[in-house]
Amino acid sequence: METGFTFANTLAALLTIGIISFLWKDNLLYKICEALFVGVSAGYWFVILYYQNLLPKLFDNLGITQIFGGDPGEPGALQVLFNEGRADSRLLYIFAGILGIMLLMRLLPNIGWIARWPIAFTVGTTAGLYFVSYFHSNAMAQLESSIIPFTSFNNIIIVVGTVTGLIYFYFSAERKGVLGGVANVGIWFLMITFGAMFGYTVMSRMSLLIGRFDFIFATWLGLV
């Protein structure tokens, strides 16, 4: 990365200072930086989605790019169909295109209900895709790794933590007596887990700040 007072570095440094200035109080510079970030992000994602999804996967594969004089390197499914009389498997992208257009119907209040169909399709396929994998990796594999002998302190902690944590989330019986006591142990495990997660989060956020300070002092100002 180029160091010093280049245009890009200076702009990035000013934007960083603008965003950090919110810590002092809400101000105009922060608002400008925030609006700029939102706008640039929206534009960036639009371009990425067009060039990574719509163009290569839909327009190039179907042959729409070729119809308008573009050359992605091979004929599209429509060209194969009309020139060679063969149905290419890429013709299936027509359905994806139709589902995409149906999704946009949400913008028209009178026929907005049409958008429910592609949403149902997406939810259904995602659920199907994840069901087996989640069950295997997040249920069965975790269950298997929790059935372990009490041969070490770590193993005892894992088994006791898992059992008491599960009992804490058991709501079908009143939490008193032995059940209440075990559930209270579960609370301790949960609290320690949340504490560890919070500690990691603080560490992560500090790292982001270190990255920006390094950019300002080393890359931009060249002091380090």
Add this chain to the structure above:
Amino acid sequence: MFEKLLKLDRRVIFIFIAVALITPFFLDIKQPMTVSPEVRSLYDEFEKLKPGSKVLISFDYDPPSAPELQPMAVAMLKYCFAKDLKVYIIGLWPQGPLQANLAVEAVKADEHFKDDPPQYDVDYVNLGFMSGNEVVIKSIGSDIRRTFPRDNLGNPTHELEMMKGVTNYSNFDLIFNLSAGYPGTVEWVLFAVGRFNAKLVAGNTAVQSPGMYPYLNSGQLLGLAGGLKAAAELEDLAQYYGRGTKFMLSQSFAHLTIILFIIIGNLAYFATRGRNR
């Protein structure tokens, strides 16, 4: 005095944190590093590989997470190139392959590699970003060349020398996922490990690493590096000291400052509790 402390303007704390983070930039102190078992496991998986082994590295992060993940990427790329491992770069995040390019440039600039810098399509390839999240991971299990028809430079993937004989996960000796969220390590565990039995190690941002420990414990993840501390540990193991080690000093100073304020805050609270009643 304690009442004043309890009413301390939060901006004073911000200033203390900023000073704690910036001061170490100007200090020449080497912080001793203790390597944690999960980072050691990650490194050991790389150690088991023989020269010429194929490593798939997925750069699933963007510039905001670079302070934590980029040092891991640079350290392990240096390790891979020094050991003559073949590196295959992909990205499920749009900026991931660009971060990979920056990491490779950092390796090339290192004096250890000045005489023999890593060569494209000899030591590494960058297959670029592919949209589709977990579907991409699943698709690599069938055919990586169909999943990534062109590399990051626009070359047809099937024409690359390094891609000859590479079809799916069975051709990779190890997968290293650098992840800052979705899609990331969870998806790699669910689809690459769960469905194709791939060998996976991961470098994560600190904020998401606690969620990965169950996968580590169950053996679905073979090694885990979480956050800046782990980045510094990896640099220590690989003997390539970079920004992970440098930034860790700032991190430690900030932690000490936070701990100090927590202690002061609690002392002030307990000292004034009776008076407020």
